[in-house]
Amino acid sequence: MTAVSGWWDEFFWGSLVVVELFFVALMMTILFGLIGAGAKLSNNRIAKSIASGYTIVFRGTPEILVLLLFYFGSAIALTTIAQIFDPEVKFVDFPPFWAGSFAIALIIGSYATETFRGAFLGVDPGQIEAARALGVSSFKTFIYVRIPAMWRIALPPFGNHMLSLVKDTALVAIIGLEETLFVAEQAIAYTAKPFTMYIVVGAIYLGFSTIITLTVMGLERYANRHLEVAR
Amino acid sequence: MSFDIELILDSIPKMLMGIGLTFELLFLSLALGTVLGIFLLILRISGRWYLAAPTMVYIYIFRGTPILVQIFIIYYGLPQLEFVRDSIFWPILREPFGCAIVALSLNSGAYLSEIFRGGVLGVDRGLKEAAAALGISVRQRFIYITSPIAIRLCLPAYSNDTVSLMKSTALASTITLLDMMGIARTIVAETYAPYEVFISLMVIYLIITWVIQRTFAWIEKRMSRHVRREA
Amino acid sequence: MYEERHDMSKVDRELMIELENVDKFFGSFQALKGVNLTVGKGEKVVVCGPSGSGKSTLIRCINRLEQHNNGKIVVNGHELTDAVKDIDVVRREVGMVFQSFNLFPHLSVIDNLMLAPKLVRKTPKAENREIAMRLLERVKIPDQADKWPIQLSGGQQQRVAIARALCMNPKIILFDEPTSALDPEMISEVLDVMIDLAREGMTMICVSHEMGFARSVADNVVFMDEGEIVESGPPGTFFDNPKNDRTKLFLEQILTH
Numbered sequence: 001m002t003a004v005s006g007w008w009d010e011f012f013w014g015s016l017v018v019v020e021l022f023f024v025a026l027m028m029t030i031l032f033g034l035i036g037a038g039a040k041l042s043n044n045r046i047a048k049s050i051a052s053g054y055t056i057v058f059r060g061t062p063e064i065l066v067l068l069l070f071y072f073g074s075a076i077a078l079t080t081i082a083q084i085f086d087p088e089v090k091f092v093d094f095p096p097f098w099a100g101s102f103a104i105a106l107i108i109g110s111y112a113t114e115t116f117r118g119a120f121l122g123v124d125p126g127q128i129e130a131a132r133a134l135g136v137s138s139f140k141t142f143i144y145v146r147i148p149a150m151w152r153i154a155l156p157p158f159g160n161h162m163l164s165l166v167k168d169t170a171l172v173a174i175i176g177l178e179e180t181l182f183v184a185e186q187a188i189a190y191t192a193k194p195f196t197m198y199i200v201v202g203a204i205y206l207g208f209s210t211i212i213t214l215t216v217m218g219l220e221r222y223a224n225r226h227l228e229v230a231r
Numbered sequence: 232m233s234f235d236i237e238l239i240l241d242s243i244p245k246m247l248m249g250i251g252l253t254f255e256l257l258f259l260s261l262a263l264g265t266v267l268g269i270f271l272l273i274l275r276i277s278g279r280w281y282l283a284a285p286t287m288v289y290i291y292i293f294r295g296t297p298i299l300v301q302i303f304i305i306y307y308g309l310p311q312l313e314f315v316r317d318s319i320f321w322p323i324l325r326e327p328f329g330c331a332i333v334a335l336s337l338n339s340g341a342y343l344s345e346i347f348r349g350g351v352l353g354v355d356r357g358l359k360e361a362a363a364a365l366g367i368s369v370r371q372r373f374i375y376i377t378s379p380i381a382i383r384l385c386l387p388a389y390s391n392d393t394v395s396l397m398k399s400t401a402l403a404s405t406i407t408l409l410d411m412m413g414i415a416r417t418i419v420a421e422t423y424a425p426y427e428v429f430i431s432l433m434v435i436y437l438i439i440t441w442v443i444q445r446t447f448a449w450i451e452k453r454m455s456r457h458v459r460r461e462a
Numbered sequence: 463m464y465e466e467r468h469d470m471s472k473v474d475r476e477l478m479i480e481l482e483n484v485d486k487f488f489g490s491f492q493a494l495k496g497v498n499l500t501v502g503k504g505e506k507v508v509v510c511g512p513s514g515s516g517k518s519t520l521i522r523c524i525n526r527l528e529q530h531n532n533g534k535i536v537v538n539g540h541e542l543t544d545a546v547k548d549i550d551v552v553r554r555e556v557g558m559v560f561q562s563f564n565l566f567p568h569l570s571v572i573d574n575l576m577l578a579p580k581l582v583r584k585t586p587k588a589e590n591r592e593i594a595m596r597l598l599e600r601v602k603i604p605d606q607a608d609k610w611p612i613q614l615s616g617g618q619q620q621r622v623a624i625a626r627a628l629c630m631n632p633k634i635i636l637f638d639e640p641t642s643a644l645d646p647e648m649i650s651e652v653l654d655v656m657i658d659l660a661r662e663g664m665t666m667i668c669v670s671h672e673m674g675f676a677r678s679v680a681d682n683v684v685f686m687d688e689g690e691i692v693e694s695g696p697p698g699t700f701f702d703n704p705k706n707d708r709t710k711l712f713l714e715q716i717l718t719h
Contacts, residue, residue, distance in 0.1 A: 060394065060440035061433050062401035065412060069433070072425035163295075170297035174405065181300070188307075195308035202296045202304060209295035347478055360527055361623075363563035365578035365630055366554035375577060379568045455608040 007187045007197075008168075014180035015204055021101050021169045021179065022208075027044040028105030029165065033112025041118050051113065059111035063168055071096060071175040100172030108165050111201065119154035120146070152223045159216030166208045170201075180204055242418050246432055249411035253439075255441045256328075256400040256410060260335035265362060267340030284345075293341035298399050301338055306330040306406045314440045331403040339396050347386040348382035383454045391448035394440050401436075411435065475502030477536075478522070478665050479633055480526060484533035486519055486689075492504045493519040494530070495689040501634075501682075508676040511686035512712065517669040520686070521636045524667070525556045538633055554582060557627030562637040563619045565611035571622050572607040575629045582630070597625040601655050617648030624655055635659070637668040673717060677701060685709045 039051035060067065073093040082092045123146055131141040173181035184197040191197070258418055274286040293301065309315045323329035354377050361374045404413035416431045419425050475490060479501040486494035493516045501507055509517045526542050526549050535542040537552050557657040566574050575594035579585040585593070598604040601612075601621040611619055620640060627635055637656070641649045653675050660666060660679045670676065676683050677697045684694040685706075691708045704710045 057437065059434070059439045060398075062398040062403070062412065062436060064401050065415075065433060065436065068416070068419075069425055069429040072419060073429070076423070076425060167297040170299045175297075181303075191310055195304065195311040198300060198304040198308045202292075202300045203368060205297055206292060206295045207299060213295075355564070357562050357564040358566060361558070361560060361566070361626075362578075364525055364553055364556075364558035364560075365626070365635075366550050366582045367578055368550060368582075371581045374568060375581065383568070409639055435619065457612065 007183065007200075009199060010183040010187070011180060011204065014178065015208075016185040017097075017177065017179040018166070018169050018173060018204075018208065021097065021104075021172060021177070022166050024097075025101040025104045025108070025169070026162065027164055028101065029108045029112055029161070032105055032109025033116045036109060036113030037116035037120060040113065041120055055110045055113050057108050061107075063107055064171055064174065066107055067100060067103045067175060069101040070106075074099055096172060096175045098175040099176055100169070100175060104165060104168045104172070107168065108161050111161050111164070115154050115157045115161065116150070118157075119150040122153045123149040151223055155216065155220050155223055159212070159220075162212050162216065163209055167205065170205065235424060235427050238422060238424055239431050242415070242428050243431055245418060246411045246414050246428075246435065247383075249409055249414045250435075252257065252328075252403075252408065252410040253397075254413075256331060256335060256408075259332050260339055260397055260400075262332045262338035263332070264339030264343050264396070267336060268343030271340060271344035272351070275348060290341045290420065293338050294345070296335065298338050299402055300407065302334040302402055302406060305334045309317055314461060319455070327403070327406045327408050329407060331400075331406065333434070335396065335399055336401075339392065342392055342395075343389070343429055344369050346385050346392060347381065348366075349388065350383075350385035351377055353384045356367045374407050383451070386447055386454065388461070390444060390451075391396065393443050393447070397439060397443065471480075475500070475505075477501070478503050478505075478538055479608075479667070480534070480536040480659050481520075481524075482534040482536075484523065484530045484535060484546060486523060486528060486530050491687055493524070497689075497691055498531070499684065499691065499694075501665060501667060504663045504665055505681045506660050506679050507668070507682045507684060507685045508680040509667065509669045509674065509686060510671065510712070511669035512717075514688075515686040517686050521558075521638055521667055521669055524636060525553055525558055529557075532603040548616045550582075550702070557635040559620070559623050559627055559628060559635065559637045559640050561643050563616070563623045563643075565619055565622055565626070567611055570608050570610060571603075571614070574611065578626070578630050590629075593628055594625075597628050600628075600658075601625045603653075615648060616644045617620055617651045620644065620648075620652045621655055624652075624659075625679070627633075628659075632667045634667070635668065637666065639669050640669070641670065641672060646650075671716065673701070685712060686704060687712070 034222060036051045036054055039047035042048065071094060071156065075092060077092050078092040083177045127145055128134075128141060131145045132138070136144070170181055173179055176182075180201045184194075185200045187197045271286050271290065274282040275290075277283060279433065291339050303325065306327060309330075315321065315324060345349055358380070359372055362376045367375070400410060401412035403414055407413070409417075411432060415428050419428050422428070471691055477500055477531050479499070481497050481499040484497040485492065490524065495516075497516075497520060499507075499520075510521060511517050512673070519528055523530045523542075524537060529544075530542070538555050540548050540552050542548065542552065555627075565571075566577065569577060575597065576585075576587075576590045579590050579593070580587075595604060595607065598607055601624055603618055604622055606614055606618060611622065614622065624640075640656070641652050644652065649672070654673060656668070656675070657679055658665070668675075668680075680697050682694055683697050683700040685692050685700070685704075685708075687708050693700070693704060693709045700709075701713065703714055
């Protein structure tokens with residue numbers, strides 16, 4: 001293990017990048033998921049078909065393919081646009097962090113769309129009726145009654161999406177993001193100990209998975225605290 | 232950015248040459264993963280802690296770390312260990328194909344065992360009790376009552392997992408294998424045309440996904456004859 | 463007179479089931495408290511009582527679907543212990559009919575009946591089928607043999623369940639609220655089968671709310687409350703002259719509707 005000793009610093013910074021990536025992608029995932037679910041639940045035929053297309057495409061395509069498509073695709077798009085302004089430009093690199101988080105968010109967002117849609121449909125309509133009958137406005141009912149109820153149902157499957165999200169961040173190393181796998185590769189070049197280094201990366205991700213799992217368990221218990229008292 | 236139809240028509244046959252490898256990876260890993268999954272399930276529900284506990288640890292590790300990292304550990308990492316190089320498995324583990332199969336099988340075995348476990352737990356307790364009350368032994372109960380019902384219950388999740396496994400086969404391209412993804416990446420590297428190549432590849436993967444889902448839907452329909460009420 | 467015919471203390475009884483001081487705990491909750499009960503050959507016992515009184519737990523301990531914590535249970539000469547061999551032997555001779563029928567959904571009606579004899583007694587196929595068809599006739603639904611359970615009504619399913627238990631040629635049958643999950647119009651078709659069984663001399667323990675059935679068929683009615691047997695006796699004494707206040711209260715509640 002002494003081979004690793006010089007590298008803890010680097011791994012630490014790499015892990016921070018993973019954390020950043022996770023949260024940025026998570027925000028976008030929730031956004032895409034809510035928009036997708038909204039579109040699928042709406043009465044608008046066009047919105048529904050676009051949302052359906054979205055979920056079909058991103059649930060059926062390998063993540064690495066989506067990632068590469070977005071990274072190279074956006075680089076090309078950016079380069080073309082830049083060349084309009086300055087013909088000298090050869091290649092503009094799209095920051096892998098943003099390409100990666102966007103791509104992952106699109107992928108996990110497609111799963112979240114289905115989860116949120118199911119959760120919205122699972123809300124007891126009686127509760128909604130009761131709130132409206134009491135005179136609570138449509139908007140307030142949505143925020144204070146519908147969303148808390150929906151969240152309770154969505155939480156367990158959404159926890160799984162978050163686990164997938166954190167694991168997918170490893171793929172972003174393929175497009176050059178300097179996170180843990182990248183650090184590992186450097187470490188290997190110096191120490192020629194690939195097994196050790198990749199195990200360290202695995203352990204780091206296992207740590208993240210554990211944190212997420214525990215957090216979700218805690219959130220689930222919090223969301224269902226009103227049910228436990230009934231015993 | 233032009234949309235080069237010629238390039239698409241040229242690339243598709245090239246990428247389809249990799250489809251054999253993609254399917255090999257998929258079917259072999261699925262078969263091995265299923266066997267492993269059943270084995271792990273039996274250990275898990277054996278009731279003996281010294282069998283169940285290591286199994287749970289195994290599942291936890293393989294579901295908690297990214298599959299890319301698992302592939303790297305097996306392909307890049309294992310050669311570091313002398314006892315691996317000296318073992319009888321070395322011819323398999325030396326080759327990228329062998330490593331990919333090992334990684335994908337070990338990974339999918341972990342996920343599948345949880346899916347099978349879900350199916351087994353979903354079997355109505357009353358049915359198991361009725362069988363027990365008739366004097367049917369534990370082993371016979373598992374074979375004749377629990378398994379048939381559990382298999383039908385698992386099918387949707389098994390179908391999803393097969394799709395996931397198919398998507399994971401694309402990661403084999405990161406360890407030099409020329410499956411469809413691998414070929415696509417080389418074409419893009421030469422032509423700088425990510426949109427045409429990757430989007431057409433996306434379509435191919437979507438078709439495969441559709442085929443997988445239709446197949447399982449058909450199987451599920453056939454297995455559910457006794458669940459639907461006939462007129 | 464009921465009392466003379468069914469006076470337990472005078473007749474020489476061949477004991478099929480003996481429970482001696484049986485306790486059962488679920489965690490810290492005590493479901494059975496010092497239960498004593500004997501059932502002789504050919505006797506019909508009806509167990510009644512409010513929800514949660516331990517009636518189901520009691521009969522489930524007899525075929526060891528639940529394991530008792532203290533006391534002794536002897537079934538057909540076998541004492542119930544942790545030895546697995548004993549359990550299967552006992553279960554072959556004790557049949558059980560469940561409230562929710564529990565027919566195997568993936569097997570046809572006739573396959574439901576034939577499964578246990580095939581697996582447990584290794585009965586040859588032709589003989590197995592013949593016995594199964596005979597029993598289906600006995601419960602009056604031979605024409606449903608090749609249907610899936612889900613295609614049958616509740617009353618029919620329960621009759622199939624009784625036939626399934628009978629296929630193993632048990633010496634004792636346990637009934638756990640067999641009619642409680644049935645629509646009212648189907649209750650009598652199941653009770654009729656049970657009455658036939660009783661008349662033919664089967665030893666039966668039945669947890670039920672069907673007091674009419676108890677009155678006409680039972681040799682012994684047992685009232686349980688909070689894990690204890692509060693009172694028991696032949697139906698005549700039990701219904702017309704209950705001794706315990708709790709019994710009286712219970713009878714008042716269920717008989718006035």
